[in-house]
Amino acid sequence: MTHELKTVTVHPHSTSWPELPAGIVLPGKDAPILQAAINAQAVILLTGDMLHFGRYYGKIFVGVRILPPGDFLRDEQT
Secondary structure, X not given: OOOOOOOOOOOOOOOOOOOOOOOOOXXXXXXXXXXXXXXXXXXXXXXXXXXXXXXXXXXEEOOEEEEOHHHHXXXXXX
């Protein structure tokens, strides 16, 4: 099965990121990744960073579901 990217939206860099949701603990370099996804109103955040995001896989925070790429691809095939 092939996947096609249907749309891409480029958001300008924000100087005021939303706060991380309660209970989320991420290192300083990773926090902006989730904050940017929230700011962009993303539906899914794909990340292979199991060390820092692994405990959040499958969970939804402020409308953003965090998944590893493999889970996303498996879900798309069913």
